Amino acid sequence: MTHLNEHHEAGAVPSADPWAAAITCARLAVSFALAWIAMMEQTARAEVQTFTDLASWQAAVADVTFLEDFEGATVDDYFGLAGNATTSPNGFLGLSANANFGDNAVVDVSPYVSSGADINGDVVVNMRFLDAGHGANAQETVTVSLPPGVEAFAFEYNNYDSAGDGAFLSFEGTNGQIVGSFDSTVNGFFGVLDTDPNAVISSFSFTGDPTVGTGFSAFNSFDDVRYSDFDALKLRVNTATGAVEIFNDSPTDFQFDSYRIVSSTDDLNYAEWSSFSNQGLDAVDGLDGDSTVGNGIGETWDEAGGASDSALSEAFLLGSSLFDEGRTESLGLAFKPGGDTESLTFEYRRTSDGVVAKGLIEVVSVSLPGDYNTNGVVDAADFTVWRDQLGMNATLANENPAALTPGVVDQEDYDFWVSQFGETLETAAVGVPEPAAIGLAIALFAAVAGRRCQQRRR
Numbered sequence: 001m002t003h004l005n006e007h008h009e010a011g012a013v014p015s016a017d018p019w020a021a022a023i024t025c026a027r028l029a030v031s032f033a034l035a036w037i038a039m040m041e042q043t044a045r046a047e048v049q050t051f052t053d054l055a056s057w058q059a060a061v062a063d064v065t066f067l068e069d070f071e072g073a074t075v076d077d078y079f080g081l082a083g084n085a086t087t088s089p090n091g092f093l094g095l096s097a098n099a100n101f102g103d104n105a106v107v108d109v110s111p112y113v114s115s116g117a118d119i120n121g122d123v124v125v126n127m128r129f130l131d132a133g134h135g136a137n138a139q140e141t142v143t144v145s146l147p148p149g150v151e152a153f154a155f156e157y158n159n160y161d162s163a164g165d166g167a168f169l170s171f172e173g174t175n176g177q178i179v180g181s182f183d184s185t186v187n188g189f190f191g192v193l194d195t196d197p198n199a200v201i202s203s204f205s206f207t208g209d210p211t212v213g214t215g216f217s218a219f220n221s222f223d224d225v226r227y228s229d230f231d232a233l234k235l236r237v238n239t240a241t242g243a244v245e246i247f248n249d250s251p252t253d254f255q256f257d258s259y260r261i262v263s264s265t266d267d268l269n270y271a272e273w274s275s276f277s278n279q280g281l282d283a284v285d286g287l288d289g290d291s292t293v294g295n296g297i298g299e300t301w302d303e304a305g306g307a308s309d310s311a312l313s314e315a316f317l318l319g320s321s322l323f324d325e326g327r328t329e330s331l332g333l334a335f336k337p338g339g340d341t342e343s344l345t346f347e348y349r350r351t352s353d354g355v356v357a358k359g360l361i362e363v364v365s366v367s368l369p370g371d372y373n374t375n376g377v378v379d380a381a382d383f384t385v386w387r388d389q390l391g392m393n394a395t396l397a398n399e400n401p402a403a404l405t406p407g408v409v410d411q412e413d414y415d416f417w418v419s420q421f422g423e424t425l426e427t428a429a430v431g432v433p434e435p436a437a438i439g440l441a442i443a444l445f446a447a448v449a450g451r452r453c454q455q456r457r458r
Contacts, residue, residue, distance in 0.1 A: 047194075047195045047196070048175060048177065048179070048192060048193070048194050048195075049192070049193045049194075049195060050179060050181045050182070050190070050191065050192055050193075051154070051189075051190070051191035051192075051193070052188065052189060052190060052191075053189055054154070054189050054191070054226075056191075057152070057154050057189075057191030057193065057226075060152075060193050061151075061152045061193055061228050063152075063228050063229045064228070064229040065152075065226050065227065065228055065229070066092070066226065066227055066228075066229075066230075067224060067225075067226050068088045068089070068090065068092065068093055068224070068225040068226070068227075069089070069223065069224055070088065070089060070123045070124060070125060070223055071089070071122075071123050072089045072123070073088065073089045073123055079095050079096060079097060084096075088225070090358065091347075091356075091357075091358045092146075092147050092230075092358055093144055093145065093146065093147075093225060094143075094144070094145035094203075094355075095125065095142070095143070095144060095145075096142075096143050096145070097140065097141065097142045097143065098140060098141050123223075124158070124221040124222065124223040125142070125221060125222050125223065126219075126220075126221045127142050127167070127206060127218070127219070127220045127221060127222075128218065128219055128220075129165070129167055129206075129207070129208025129209075129218040129220070140207065140208045141205050141206065141207040141208075142205060142206045142207075143203050143204075143205040144203060144204055144205070144225065145202065145203045146201060146202060146203055146204070146227055146230070147227070147230035147231070147232060147357075148200070148202075148230060148231040148232070148250075148252045149200060149229070149230045149231030149250060149251075149252055150200065150201050150202075150227045150228050150229075150230045151193065151194050151196075151199045151200065151201060151228050152191065152192060152193040152194065152201070152227065152228040153171070153191070153192055153201060153204055153225065153226065153227045153228075154189065154190065154191030154192065154225070154226040154227075155189075155190060155191075155222045155223070155224060155225045155226070156188065156189055156222060156223050156224040157184070157186075157187060157188065157189075157190055157220070157221075157222050158187045158220065158221045158222070159184055159185055159186075159187060159218075159219070159220050160219055160220070160221065161218055161219040161220070164185050164212065165208075165209075165212060165218035165219070166183075166184030166185050166209050166212035166218055166220065167184045167206040167207055167208050167209050167212075167218055167220055168182065168184065168206075168207055168209045169182035169184070169190070169204065169205070169206060170204065170205050170207065171192060171201050171203065171204040171205070172201070172202050172203045172204070172205075173194065173199065173200045173201035173202045173203075174194065174196055174198060174199045174200050174201070175194055175196055175199060176201075176202075179192060184206075184209065184212060184218075184220065185212060191226070192204070193228075206220065206222070231250035231251070231252035232250070232254075232357065232358070232359055232360045233246065233247075233248055233254045233256065233323060233348055233357070233359045233360075234246070234247055234248065234249065234359060234360045234361070234362050235261065235344075235346040235359055235360070235361050235362065236328075236362045236363075236364060237335050237341055237344065237361065237362070237363050237364070238335070238364050238365065238366060238376075238425070239335070239337060239338060239339065239341060239363060239364070239365045240337060240364075240365045240366055240367040241333065241337060241366070241367060241368070241371070241374040241375075241376065241398075241425070242269055242272065242333040242334070242335045242336060242337045242339075242374060243330065243332070243333055243334075243335070243374070243375070243376050243425070244261075244330070244331040244332065244333070244334040244335050245328050245329065245330050245331060246259070246323070246328070246329050246331065246359075247323070247327065247328035247329070248323040248324065248325060248326070248327055248328075249325065249326070250325060251325050252325075253322060253323065253324045253325070254322075254323045254348070254350065255320050255321070255322045255323070255350065255351045255352060256320060256321060256323075256348040256349055256350055256351060256357075257315060257316040257317075257319070257320040257321075257349055257351050258313070258314065258315035258316065258348065258349040259313065259314060259346070259347065259348040259349070259359075260304075260311065260312070260313035260346070260347055260348075261311070261312045261313070261331075261334070261344065261345070261346050262310065262311045262344070262345045262346075263309065263310055263311070263339070263340070263343050263344050264310070264343040265339070265340045265343040266308075266309040266310045267309070267335060267336045267339030267340050267341075267343060267344075268308075268309045268310065268311070268312055268334055268335060268336070268339075269309065269333055269334050269335055269336050270307055270308050270309050270312065270334075272332050272333035272334060273307070273312055273331060273332055273334040274330060274331055274332030274333075274334070275301065275303050275312070275314055275331065276300075276301035276314055276316075276321070276329070276331075277300055277301045277302050277303050277314060279329075280294055280300055281300070281301055281321060281329065282300075282301070282316070282319060282320070282321045282322075283299055283300040283319070284299050284300075284318055284319040285299060286298055286299045286318045297317070298316075298317030298318035298319075299318055299319070300316070300319075301314045301315070301316045301321075302314060302315060302316070302317070309336075312331075312334060315349075320351045330376075332375075333374060333375065337374075341361065341363045344361055345358075345361075346358070346359035346360075346361055347359055366425060367398050368398055368420075368423060368424070368425045369398050369399075369400060369401065369416070369420055369423075370382060370398060370400075370416055370417050370419070370420030370421070370423060371397070371398045371420075371423075371425070372385040372386055372396045372397055372398060372399070372413075372417065373385050373397070374397050374398065376424060376425035377422075377423070377424045377425065378417065378420040378421050378422060378423045378424075379421070379422075382417055383414075383417060385397075386409060386413055386414055386417060389409040390409050390410070391409060391410070392408075392409050393407060393408055394407070394408075394409055395407050396409060396413055399413055399416070400412070400413070400416040403416070
């Protein structure tokens with residue numbers, strides 16, 4: 001009979017103790033498994049892919065993408081001046097450069113009819129890079145800042161320098177790097193996608209490359225910047241009820257100290273606006289000599305002067321509100337039911353960098369049967385509406401769609417309210433978010449300071 005300790009097959013673990021051999025094998029198996037998992041995670045993570053055609057890039061991104069065309073931008077808007085910067089027409093992209101006018105490295109948005117790239121329209125971002133040794137900056141750079149949470153970007157590029165002078169592309173973010181596959185002497189589409197599941201691309205840059213071409217400087221342009229879905233604070237508007245909410249459904253935290261909602265068609269409802277000021281939201285204790293929260297100037301949100309059906313705005317002088325993922329705050333019935341949502345814009349000022357960011361607007365159209373005062377919940381307030389109109393020939397908001405006596409406020413409406421009591425409004429499917437586009441005046445804080453010294457509206 002062959003005993004275990006007398007015979008070892010190839011690859012077996014020799015040991016005088018079979019239990020020790022088993023433990024050693026188990027440890028080896030665990031180590032191998034952990035190494036395999038780490039290898040698979042590394043393989044699945046950071047991989048930067050590049051594309052030279054729009055269809056392939058769009059298919060790889062497999063998400064909502066946004067197009068930024070510079071048509072409509074201010075022509076000859078020089079942002080290559082030292083300390084100067086500008087934004088794209090819809091405000092989501094920031095444009096800056098380290099060159100200044102004295103270097104003759106002018107970067108501007110100006111008319112140019114491209115002959116090489118498939119650029120939409122005739123307004124593009126023109127770049128002139130001076131070669132090394134010319135001007136104060138040996139490597140002059142133009143940077144495009146992206147909204148939070150972007151994982152892919154693309155653009156149409158054109159090199160119209162007769163000597164072929166070019167630039168190299170780089171990006172900043174989770175896996176930021178120089179994109180070696182970008183050929184600045186070739187005109188056309190170029191796209192980048194970071195497949196790391198936690199990837200964030202914060203910006204991309206063009207830098208003059210003196211090793212390309214033989215001329216004095218590089219003349220290049222770009223347009224039609226595309227980028228993947230991004231994180232932003234959102235405004236939800238219910239066109240059926242008029243309910244308005246500010247919310248955050250992204251993993252990015254947003255801390256802001258002012259916001260503004262504008263309707264060019266006067267479809268806001270100032271009379272029903274439940275401002276953060278009225279709610280005492282996130283009040284703080286300032287330097288007013290006492291320890292009471294929210295009783296001094298600037299210790300709470302305050303409505304800016306001039307609020308109306310065309311504009312609602314507030315600012316927080318001494319504090320701010322942090323919206324982490326999932327936070328939602330109501331602004332009441334601040335929209336006229338059935339109004340024009342296309343006329344709406346929403347923006348807020350981030351405290352982290354002082355940037356006035358454009359928010360996304362989410363439109364829903366959902367009613368709640370039994371919600372007679374249209375506040376999004378069937379509660380005791382709806383009983384008051386029913387009681388005040390009992391016996392009248394009137395149609396209650398959100399009355400029973402199967403009512404036997406529609407248009408008359410009666411016992412049937414009460415019974416229906418009882419059956420619905422406690423129900424809350426559930427938002428329906430939402431359409432594609434649309435970028436807002438309106439400038440938030442710096443004077444907002446001055447307006448708020450003056451407003452705060454007056455008696456509050458309510």
